[in-house]
């Protein structure tokens with residue numbers, strides 16, 4: 001195998017997140033505006049191109065692949081891609097193939113995902129209340145997602161619920177959601193809302209519920225033990241002693257954990273973002289399309305991009321304004 005990917009701050013890069021579509025069947029208020037303009041289909045990497053791109057990264061030492069979007073399960077024929085990636089699991093070149101989804105299509109696809117070697121998935125769910133769910137996702141319906149979660153559990157997939165902490169919206173659901181996840185044996189991770197993309201009339205500062213406050217409230221009800229576990233990402237974990245469950249906190253705003261970052265993000269058009277919170281990116285599609293039979297230009301482009309991976313992001317709300325904002329939506333880079 002060739003030399004692994006190491007960035008200028010000596011961080012090994014072994015985790016690739018791939019956004020396979022910018023489209024979605026929901027319009028979550030913190031993620032998208034109601035009227036989104038999506039990319040023309042010809043701009044997207046084909047499934048074969050996505051395969052070649054991911055396989056090249058795996059050849060360069062990527063061990064973990066997370067498929068995301070937009071909503072990855074609305075991309076046509078996406079199971080063909082999952083099945084293709086499973087060959088790298090079988091060969092032992094890839095340790096984990098995983099998915100972040102809004103859950104709307106899980107009822108259809110859970111069995112296929114399990115058959116393709118997916119073992120764990122993240123399902124994004126911010127509220128357990130039907131009406132609030134319809135409000136926050138604009139187009140989503142909670143019962144469909146709950147049926148999806150059920151199907152995923154029956155298929156043997158381990159589930160982590162990702163919830164965006166939103167001031168005045170799901171503060172009152174902190175304990176009910178914790179209890180639900182404990183009962184259903186699912187992990188739960190809370191995410192601070194990040195200033196990404198134009199979302200219409202919504203105000204980021206109005207949405208922002210800091211996780212230090214959320215954690216303090218949780219600690220009023222439970223004994224929390226910090227866990228040493230690190231995934232190379234921004235998440236930090238505690239165990240609730242009373243239930244044994246694991247709770248994660250993704251705190252890009254109140255803490256900056258970029259020093260151990262091990263990941264890069266590929267968009268559905270073949271741009272590589274070396275940091276979620278910065279605008280710099282590398283166009284890998286040209287290297288791929290201009291050299292259909294020679295992988296060297298693509299590999300070189302990947303190495304050059306990793307050599308420019310920045311130290312970290314600059315998101316900052318501390319001055320009561322939104323600083324460090326990036327113009328693209330989370331659905332573009334893949335959350």
Ligand code: SAM
Pocket residue numbers: 024030031068069070071072100101102122123124162163164191192193194195196330331334335
């Ligand atoms: N559609 C899939 C889903 O919702 O899980 C995958 C893509 S979505 C962009 C990935 C994650 O990003 C979701 O958990 C979502 O809640 C989160 N997200 C989107 N916009 C965000 C923002 N501005 N700040 C923090 N998290 C955000």
Ligand code: SF4
Pocket residue numbers: 024025026027028031032069070071102124331
């Ligand atoms: Fe779609 Fe996920 Fe964004 Fe919600 S967070 S609009 S489900 S991409």
